[in-house]
Amino acid sequence: AIRMTQSPSSFSASTGDRVTITCRASQGISSYLAWYQQKPGKAPKLLIYAASTLQSGVPSRFSGSGSGTDFTLTISCLQSEDFATYYCQQYYSYPPLTFGGGTKVEIK
């Protein structure tokens, strides 16, 4: 199974900050990577697929990049509604489809 490792596991940031979350795959996954946002008590929400394609309706302050084994999710100007946990997921090799452990973005 492909292991997905996110870093950091959590951090604090302020509204207006530019933040970057990293996801590393244990082997190459081309661009078969998705990013999700999850708020407490809610289902995950798809933000980005194919490593860099923004899902319809997602604000343009979210962007994704990378291919192969190293990927990043960037929020260009953090808004109050962006404080949440973010997960990456690979769909290059299955089963299993695998998620990263999550990155919690907290208010500083």
Added chain:
Amino acid sequence: EVQLVESGGGLVKPGGSLRLSCAASGFTFSSYSMNWVRQAPGKGLEWVSSISSSSSYIYYADSVKGRFTISRDNAKNSLYLQMNSLRAEDTAVYYCARDPGYSGSPGAFDIWGQGTMVTVSS
């Protein structure tokens, strides 16, 4: 409105069984692969199982293989997860999720239900 609504969760004893359902509306259910994803309390997301639009392709995580069975009824716009031989480590919120087919094979999940809680405890 595109919507997925899970039901069937609850408290069950170790070794017991439970059947989860997911009712789809607002889209052509029969055109999409569907999935179950779970999340143990305070933990991350774990993919459980996938089923293709016509049920031709079915996949399971090793942790549930041989105990869980995914199925669907396209006439009823419904997805199911039959869970047998339940263990404490199966305790989680179970989500059904739609695969939009961006990759032509199991992929990302664009629509999620609200989840149903399964608790396995004596």
